[in-house]
Amino acid sequence: MGSQDKNILNWASKDGEFRRQQSVFRDWIENKPDAKFPAEKDRYHLYVSYACPWAHRALIVRKLKGLEDFLPYTSVHWHMGEKGWRFATKEDNDAPGDNVTPDPVHADYTHLRHIYFENNPDYEGRFTVPTLYDKKQRCIVSNESSEIIRMLYHSFDHLLPEKYAKLDLLPEDLKSKIEETNEWTYHDINNGVYKSGFATTEEAYTKNVKTLFASLDKAEAELAQSPGPYYHGDRVTEADVRLFTTIVRFDAVYVQHFKCNIRDIRSGYPNIHKWLRYCYWKNPAFGETTEFTHIKNHYTKSHKQINPHSITPVGPEPNILPLEEEVPAVKAALQSK
Incomplete structure (x- = not known):
């Protein structure tokens, strides 16, 4: 079976245990003039899914650090099929939220997998989000969420207003x-x-x-x-x-x-x-x-081995209670x- 035809929907190992695959792309954006990936405005693009908790981390940090004008992003459609995450089309009307669009960087790419194969035609891993992409060098910087969020903590501080630059999500005393x-x-x-x-x-x-x-x-x-x-x-x-x-x-x-x-x-x-x-x-x-439509639809309509009829439960109502409600x-x- 070729790498581009592999089944990515098998989640459990033979012993019945789920084991998360290690991320492959582990480079780093740095505030250094000689860096392989220097911190620059609008040089990078962040691919996420509103459904995915790992990608959600990156969206939260992006907003906490005031990087909205520095790091654009695109969310894939909530449905994951045999080819992995797909980009939304202009005909899709079931995926609310900002930036749920066709890929603005690669007009002819329909799936996130195309970005991975652009980087490595023989890639055999999963096509995961978040994916941090360098538009200048046309390559993936990182697909490891824990490292993507940490590089956003301070790599762009020299470009940010003080209130965002001084926000430290990993302070030394804690x-x-x-x-x-x-x-x-x-x-x-x-x-x-x-x-x-x-x-x-x-x-x-x-x-x-x-x-x-x-x-x-x-x-x-x-x-x-x-x-x-x-x-x-x-x-x-x-x-x-x-x-x-x-x-x-x-x-x-x-x-x-x-x-x-x-x-x-x-x-x-x-x-x-x-x-x-x-x-x-x-x-x-x-x-x-947080986009609950993406969250609920993705899990219930993408995991056929768990929910073969793709029925999405109505509840709980509401998805999250008001601040003072019980x-x-x-x-x-x-x-x-």
Whole structure:
């Protein structure tokens, strides 16, 4: 089977466990005149999917750092078929949100895979988002979300107004705490929902879903101790960005689609729920980059092995509660105290 015909929709290994593929493109944008990829306005293009939590990280950081005029982006359509992510067409009317358009950089490219094959005709990995592309050299800089967001923290600071340049999402005084949080939230929560949902044996599913909820319990306890409103206090940090993109999808998709249903966020985790709503409603970088139509349709209509009839559940309603609102059971519990 040729690399351009490989089946990219097989998610689980032979033992029933989901294992995330390592990113291949790992270069870096730097504020150096002799850099291979120097920080320049409008030189790079960011390809994302509103559905994807890993790509969502990059959109949040782009907005937090005020990079809207420096780094344009395009979101693919929410549907992933056998050829991977496709770009929206002018005829598509089911994919709301900014910049859900045909590829503005390559007029004849219909799928994200074409960008990968432009970079390497023999590429055999997955065609993932976010993908950071250099329009000048016509090549991929990076497709590793954790590194893309970090290069956006300071690489463009010399071009930004002071209020954005001074925003530090990985401050030195919190770096060790953030790194520690990242380690277990990545393995057990960010990736844990996928390890639960794509498991193909009862044993793999049970093991991973229990680990997921044990770590949600840990996050709940840590947020109960945080002075807030963010995970590590009064400053938004990388820890908030990385956790938010999974938690905002949890009730809307992961509870039912990935069988992560021991508890939901809105009724089972009051401190996580409070933190989630603060990020969403009070910080535009979080709320304005969240597109629930893409999120719900992608998972339920792209994963045929999980949902063969592509039926998208109506609930939960609403996808996220207002800032001060609670579900009836929580309201009743609070009133009885």
